Each structure stands twice: as structure tokens, then as C-alpha cells.
Amino acid sequence: GDSVTQMEGPVTLSEEAFLTINCTYTATGYPSLFWYVQYPGEGLQLLLKATKADDKGSNKGFEATYRKETTSFHLEKGSVQVSDSAVYFCALGSANQAGTALIFGKGTTLSVSS
Amino acid sequence: DAGITQSPRHKVTETGTPVTLRCHQTENHRYMYWYRQDPGHGLRLIHYSYGVKDTDKGEVSDGYSVSRSKTEDFLLTLESATSSQTSVYFCATLAGGPTDTQYFGPGTRLTVL
Numbered sequence: 551g552d553s554v555t556q557m558e559g560p561v562t563l564s565e566e567a568f569l570t571i572n573c574t575y576t577a578t579g580y581p582s583l584f585w586y587v588q589y590p591g592e593g594l595q596l597l598l599k600a601t602k603a604d605d606k607g608s609n610k611g612f613e614a615t616y617r618k619e620t621t622s623f624h625l626e627k628g629s630v631q632v633s634d635s636a637v638y639f640c641a642l643g644s645a646n647q648a649g650t651a652l653i654f655g656k657g658t659t660l661s662v663s664s
Numbered sequence: 665d666a667g668i669t670q671s672p673r674h675k676v677t678e679t680g681t682p683v684t685l686r687c688h689q690t691e692n693h694r695y696m697y698w699y700r701q702d703p704g705h706g707l708r709l710i711h712y713s714y715g716v717k718d719t720d721k722g723e724v725s726d727g728y729s730v731s732r733s734k735t736e737d738f739l740l741t742l743e744s745a746t747s748s749q750t751s752v753y754f755c756a757t758l759a760g761g762p763t764d765t766q767y768f769g770p771g772t773r774l775t776v777l
Contacts, residue, residue, distance in 0.1 A: 593768040649712035
């Protein structure tokens with residue numbers, strides 16, 4: 551079945567460092583890909599998404615490009631801030647999934663220090 | 665923000681007792697979901713609904729039931745709570761298809777002693 555694999559954390563960075571969180575997927579058909587972020591004590595909120603190959607999603611300085619050839623959707627940010635400390639989830643959405651539910655990776659915890 | 669509220673936000677209960685969690689949305693979204701979040705597992709789908717009185721099972725449905733009598737409300741019931749159901753439960757909604765954004769509620773932290 552469909553699945554998402556993302557790098558395990560925690561990832562610990564200093565402020566202004568470059569961030570990459572790797573995400574790869576396995577899916578039949580043409581899924582949509584999402585990055586969600588969860589701040590402490592809160593629910594998940596959409597960070598960015600891409601719905602077809604070669605699309606780039608971007609938001610708040612974060613970017614990810616839908617790479618069909620490598621089945622990847624890596625999250626990047628050029629200069630992280632302390633406020634970016636959170637858990638990041640890569641997710642896949644597909645018409646093949648029951649109820650169009652999302653398939654999530656296990657999450658990557660990012661900790662940014664000043 | 666899809667105006668999703670969950671109640672209660674925190675609950676402690678004892679093994680063997682029934683528990684009902686409520687999800688309420690204000691956006692008239694068709695799909696509603698219950699996920700559980702556990703360390704090392706990400707989020708896993710428990711049950712979902714694709715309309716009033718239309719529900720189906722997800723990946724980890726054993727020990728849970730759901731009901732949706734109105735578009736805006738989706739209830740999750742633990743028929744007889746067990747310690748393995750200690751988790752954080754999230755409700756989510758979706759307006760349309762797989763390219764659309766799922767919106768999440770703030771979560772309910774359930775502890776089963």
C-alpha cells in the first residue's frame with residue numbers, strides 16, 4: 551500500500567542554519583503531497599502542498615518540490631528561526647486511500663536554538 | 665482554519681469505562697476523520713465519514729466506533745477503554761478531494777489508567 555518515509559529526528563540546528571527534512575513516498579497513481587507542522591500543544595496545520603509532479607509548494611520561507619522521478623518531497627528552508635521549532639509531518643493524499651484520508655510519515659522534531 | 669473544535673480537550677478515565685469524544689465543525693465539510701497520534705507512529709486513521717450516517721473503518725479501528733448524525737458533528741466512542749488507547753486524538757475535515765487541504769482540530773489528550 552501507499553506509504554511515507556521521512557527522516558527521523560530530532561534535528562537540532564542553530565538559528566539561521568539551513569534546514570532539510572527528507573521525505574520519500576510509495577504510491578500508485580498520482581498522489582498529492584503535503585507538509586504539515588505541529589507546534590507544541592496544538593493540532594496540525596498545513597505548511598505547504600503540491601498536487602502534481604514538478605510543482606513547488608512554498609510558505610513562510612519553506613519550500614518543497616514534488617519529484618516523481620525520485621518519489622521525494624523534501625522540505626527545505628534557507629534560514630531557520632527559533633519559532634520554527636516544531637514537529638513536521640510529510641503526508642500523502644490519494645484517491646486510492648479510503649475516504650481520501652492522508653497517509654503520514656512518523657514526524658520529524660526540529661529544535662532551533664539561538 | 666475550518667472552525668473545528670474538540671471536546672473534551674483532556675480526559676483521564678479508567679480501564680473498562682466507555683468514553684466519547686466529540687468533534688464539531690462549522691464549515692460544512694463533507695469528510696470527517698478521527699486520527700490518533702502516538703510517539704513513533706505519526707498519525708493513524710481510526711475511522712472516517714463521507715456524509716451523514718456514512719462511516720467506515722480506518723487502519724486502527726478495533727475498539728472504536730463512530731457516529732455522524734449531523735454534518736457538523738462526528739463522535740468517537742471507545743466502547744471499553746484500555747491502556748493501549750492512551751493517546752492524543754485528532755479530528756480532521758476535508759471539503760473535497762485528495763488535492764484539498766485537511767484541517768485539524770486542536771486534539772484531545774486521553775489517558776486510560
